Amino acid sequence: xxxxxxxxxxxxxxxxxxQGRCTPCLYLTRKNDxxxxxxxxxxxxxxxxxxAKRRRNRIHLEARKAAKARARLQEENEDEEGD
Numbered sequence: 001x002x003x004x005x006x007x008x009x010x011x012x013x014x015x016x017x018x019q020g021r022c023t024p025c026l027y028l029t030r031k032n033d034x035x036x037x038x039x040x041x042x043x044x045x046x047x048x049x050x051x052a053k054r055r056r057n058r059i060h061l062e063a064r065k066a067a068k069a070r071a072r073l074q075e076e077n078e079d080e081e082g083d
Contacts, residue, residue, distance in 0.1 A: 017046040023059065024052035 016022040022044035027035040029052040035041050047055060 013044050014046065017044050020055070022047065022055065024055050026052070026056075029053075 013022060023042075024047040025035050025041055025043035025045050027037075027041075028043075028045050029047065029049045035043075035045065044052075
């Protein structure tokens, strides 16, 4: 008998959207023809253009902060190894 890992259940997009944790669909908000993936799209179709821009900016800011924190930790680890 093999241990088979089942994929984690996906949180419904409406729930993520309500919590402010969704990732907006850029095609839906920025392209004239909208999103061609429809229900298969893993991004939020509930955000309007302004909300999508705010959330994208927040996501990018969080990613930059995380990258700076990782770089700082790596630098500290290198300093400790050099001592």
